[in-house]
Amino acid sequence: MSAYERCLALVEEALVPQLERLGEIPPGLKESMRYSLEGGGKRIRPVMLLLTAEAMGVPDGEALPYACALEMIHTYSLIHDDLPAMDDDDTRRGKASNHIVFGEGQAVLAGDGLLSAAMELMLLDAQSRPDLRGTRAAYAIARRCGVTGMVAGQSADLSWEGTEVTIEKVRYIHTHKTADLLTAPVEAGLLLAGAEESALALGRTYGLQLGLAFQIVDDILDVTGDPALLGKKTGLDAAAGKQTWVALRGLDGARKDARRCTEEAIEAISQLPGDFSPLAAIARMNAERVR
Amino acid sequence: MSAYERCLALVEEALVPQLERLGEIPPGLKESMRYSLEGGGKRIRPVMLLLTAEAMGVPDGEALPYACALEMIHTYSLIHDDLPAMDDDDTRRGKASNHIVFGEGQAVLAGDGLLSAAMELMLLDAQSRPDLRGTRAAYAIARRCGVTGMVAGQSADLSWEGTEVTIEKVRYIHTHKTADLLTAPVEAGLLLAGAEESALALGRTYGLQLGLAFQIVDDILDVTGDPALLGKKTGLDAAAGKQTWVALRGLDGARKDARRCTEEAIEAISQLPGDFSPLAAIARMNAERVR
Numbered sequence: 001m002s003a004y005e006r007c008l009a010l011v012e013e014a015l016v017p018q019l020e021r022l023g024e025i026p027p028g029l030k031e032s033m034r035y036s037l038e039g040g041g042k043r044i045r046p047v048m049l050l051l052t053a054e055a056m057g058v059p060d061g062e063a064l065p066y067a068c069a070l071e072m073i074h075t076y077s078l079i080h081d082d083l084p085a086m087d088d089d090d091t092r093r094g095k096a097s098n099h100i101v102f103g104e105g106q107a108v109l110a111g112d113g114l115l116s117a118a119m120e121l122m123l124l125d126a127q128s129r130p131d132l133r134g135t136r137a138a139y140a141i142a143r144r145c146g147v148t149g150m151v152a153g154q155s156a157d158l159s160w161e162g163t164e165v166t167i168e169k170v171r172y173i174h175t176h177k178t179a180d181l182l183t184a185p186v187e188a189g190l191l192l193a194g195a196e197e198s199a200l201a202l203g204r205t206y207g208l209q210l211g212l213a214f215q216i217v218d219d220i221l222d223v224t225g226d227p228a229l230l231g232k233k234t235g236l237d238a239a240a241g242k243q244t245w246v247a248l249r250g251l252d253g254a255r256k257d258a259r260r261c262t263e264e265a266i267e268a269i270s271q272l273p274g275d276f277s278p279l280a281a282i283a284r285m286n287a288e289r290v291r
Numbered sequence: 292m293s294a295y296e297r298c299l300a301l302v303e304e305a306l307v308p309q310l311e312r313l314g315e316i317p318p319g320l321k322e323s324m325r326y327s328l329e330g331g332g333k334r335i336r337p338v339m340l341l342l343t344a345e346a347m348g349v350p351d352g353e354a355l356p357y358a359c360a361l362e363m364i365h366t367y368s369l370i371h372d373d374l375p376a377m378d379d380d381d382t383r384r385g386k387a388s389n390h391i392v393f394g395e396g397q398a399v400l401a402g403d404g405l406l407s408a409a410m411e412l413m414l415l416d417a418q419s420r421p422d423l424r425g426t427r428a429a430y431a432i433a434r435r436c437g438v439t440g441m442v443a444g445q446s447a448d449l450s451w452e453g454t455e456v457t458i459e460k461v462r463y464i465h466t467h468k469t470a471d472l473l474t475a476p477v478e479a480g481l482l483l484a485g486a487e488e489s490a491l492a493l494g495r496t497y498g499l500q501l502g503l504a505f506q507i508v509d510d511i512l513d514v515t516g517d518p519a520l521l522g523k524k525t526g527l528d529a530a531a532g533k534q535t536w537v538a539l540r541g542l543d544g545a546r547k548d549a550r551r552c553t554e555e556a557i558e559a560i561s562q563l564p565g566d567f568s569p570l571a572a573i574a575r576m577n578a579e580r581v582r
Contacts, residue, residue, distance in 0.1 A: 023439040029446035033438070080403060085395030104376030108399065109446045112371060112406065116437035119410045123430035127423055135426045139414035146407035147324070148314040155320035155400045 052189025179211020343480025470502020
């Protein structure tokens with residue numbers, strides 16, 4: 001079993017119990033939150049957090065609340081993103097979207113609930129850590145998912161739909177909508193270990209470059225991918241007038257950029273002390289999606 | 292100038308600067324967040340937090356990030372509550388609702404952004420407090436606004452619309468939708484001062500009873516109030532088949548209960564050491580709305 005698979009199993013096992021730690025959630029709210037939280041996916045963000053923590057010698061048990069919180073935040077963003085007023089998607093990972101099953105009102109609340117639960121879970125843990133490492137990890141995650149992070153990216157994406165595509169806009173959206181939530185797990189894992197600023201800087205470079213590569217590959221697949229293999233429709237971004245890397249740089253340019261970003265991500269993470277080879281492998285696996 | 296008015300002025304002055312501390316927010320997102328945040332209102336929650344902190348000897352400057360965070364959370368809940376899929380309100384405090392001005396998608400994001408900003412702001416402060424008092428105050432607020440707190444109340448309110456009115460349901464909704472966010476500022480103020488469990492218990496009783504009294508008075512005014520004086524329509528809850536105190540206990544019963552809850556709130560807060568008379572005055576002012 002690979003390190004990724006082992007961490008994935010830990011996350012899958014812990015997600016619902018971590019939610020249960022918060023107490024009695026009304027049945028309707030809990031059902032709608034669980035519906036999306038248990039919707040599968042690669043769990044890349046929590047796995048990255050556990051892998052970073054492991055490489056730095058932090059026990060899995062100490063990192064799990066933060067890992068699960070991050071997956072809850074990612075899930076909330078998908079629920080709100082699928083709403084008719086946003087991307088208007090009826091399906092997600094092959095299942096009906098949250099608002100299709102539970103209605104729009106409860107879907108808004110399921111998202112609000114998951115974001116709140118994520119914060120509560122991290123703070124519940126952090127308040128018993130006098131070294132403030134939990135508080136710092138929670139802050140890093142809150143910042144990356146907030147109004148200068150993921151929410152900023154979502155808002156810009158919505159505002160700029162159908163406007164002229166520029167490198168500044170595409171980079172801003174990819175950085176905040178995608179890369180910030182891939183940087184968060186590395187930062188949080190390092191902060192739980194009490195890492196220094198120099199290590200954090202390398203982790204952030206890895207997260208940013210991986211995030212850009214990840215989104216560039218997604219943009220390429222939206223043009224060249226086989227819908228049957230991908231399990232989702234293609235050509236949607238161009239049709240919606242979205243700011244994409246391919247729209248700006250063409251397919252060849254985008255492929256070149258994805259390779260360069262991948263190399264920079266691996267270069268940065270390899271300079272950290274400890275075994276970060278599973279994180280380098282994640283960057284390589286992403287690049288291979290367009291081989 | 293009363294203690295309330297002095298704290299209100301502090302909050303009004305601090306709200307936007309506290310948001311600015313978080314860095315560069317995209318203009319569209321920031322505008323929609325500020326539109327609702329600067330929409331006025333009594334600022335009762337942040338003022339209660341400052342008053343509690345003052346009574347316990349905590350400097351205003353130390354309490355302000357938490358006070359402003361609480362107002363951001365209250366504001367996010369109003370924005371999401373006004374959405375067509377929720378209460379479908381076109382106006383709020385005499386102005387057009389957020390989604391009427393900015394569109395539903397940006398309104399969802401403005402709410403997400405305010406909740407995220409609140410958490411980030413508290414954690415930014417908490418990570419520089421080795422005594423963990425900031426982390427504990429942030430946890431109390433996150434819990435009260437979360438899936439066993441305010442979001443639970445909102446979800447139950449939505450689920451139970453049009454079903455049989457029972458004392459259990461009405462109490463659950465009032466406790467979580469209203470009282471939890473009035474308990475949060477007292478808990479947070481006490482935790483910032485490092486108060487003991489016995490003081491917290493008194494603060495929680497005050498918050499719960501004030502919250503119940505507050506909501507009972509609102510339910511009474513929805514039946515007996517003058518729309519011109521209140522600045523909003525009346526009779527809406529009955530028309531929507533909402534779970535209200537008046538539907539359950541009748542007008543006289545509701546008036547009696549409001550008086551009893553007010554007395555219990557004042558009784559609890561008066562037992563705390565320090566000058567909590569401004570908090571007792573808030574409970575009295577609320578009760579006088581239906582004199």
